[in-house]
Amino acid sequence: MNIWSSLSPLNYIYNDANFKGYMGNYWDNYTGSDIDRNGIGDIHHKIDSENFDNYPLIKPVENYIVDIEPPTIGTPTLSPAEPIENLNVTVSVEVSESGSGVKNVTLWFRVNGGVWQFREMVFEEGVWRADIPAQPAGSIVEYYIEAYDKAGNKAKTDIYSYTVVEAAPRVPSIYIIIAVVALCSIVVVYVVKRRKH
Numbered sequence: 001m002n003i004w005s006s007l008s009p010l011n012y013i014y015n016d017a018n019f020k021g022y023m024g025n026y027w028d029n030y031t032g033s034d035i036d037r038n039g040i041g042d043i044h045h046k047i048d049s050e051n052f053d054n055y056p057l058i059k060p061v062e063n064y065i066v067d068i069e070p071p072t073i074g075t076p077t078l079s080p081a082e083p084i085e086n087l088n089v090t091v092s093v094e095v096s097e098s099g100s101g102v103k104n105v106t107l108w109f110r111v112n113g114g115v116w117q118f119r120e121m122v123f124e125e126g127v128w129r130a131d132i133p134a135q136p137a138g139s140i141v142e143y144y145i146e147a148y149d150k151a152g153n154k155a156k157t158d159i160y161s162y163t164v165v166e167a168a169p170r171v172p173s174i175y176i177i178i179a180v181v182a183l184c185s186i187v188v189v190y191v192v193k194r195r196k197h
């Protein structure tokens with residue numbers, strides 16, 4: 001007896017919906033129906049007295065997209081590269097996909113070991129982006145990225161982390177103005193004094 005269908009369940013798209021299941025062959029003399037509309041005949045197809053296809057395709061193969069490869073997620077980058085207190089951090093990442101196409105990319109993060117939260121990433125200028133909200137200095141932020149293709153294959157990165165640093169202390173502008181004025185006065189006095197000699 002031969003095997004007439006896939007050895008394991010496959011992710012596939014049929015009529016714009018995704019399914020997971022065993023897939024057989026297309027037989028133009030198959031007489032069964034497809035009540036549950038998954039593209040697979042609801043009863044087996046009898047090939048001869050010894051051979052059956054338990055998962056006959058209800059339509060020719062070109063009506064199915066089989067995709068068993070999950071998307072590939074690149075290494076994410078942060079902006080700013082060194083996260084500072086009170087500033088959102090934008091996470092950007094490239095995702096490549098063959099087969100059914102990317103369905104969604106999600107950024108998961110947690111702060112100081114708290115509850116995992118997520119943001120849906122948005123595709124713009126060739127990369128997927130989402131923001132991690134601003135955190136106080138010293139916070140440890142862990143994050144990872146998850147991507148699904150349209151056939152339901154899932155990819156996930158390692159967990160990355162960063163520690164939020166303090167913003168550099170800024171000199172209030174009034175002190176800069178005073179310093180500049182003071183410096184100019186010294187120069188003026190010096191020049192005037194030299195001319196008197």
Ligand SMILES: [Ca+2]
Nearest residue numbers: 034038040042
């Ligand atoms: Ca069916």
Ligand SMILES: [Ca+2]
Nearest residue numbers: 069098099149
């Ligand atoms: Ca794929």
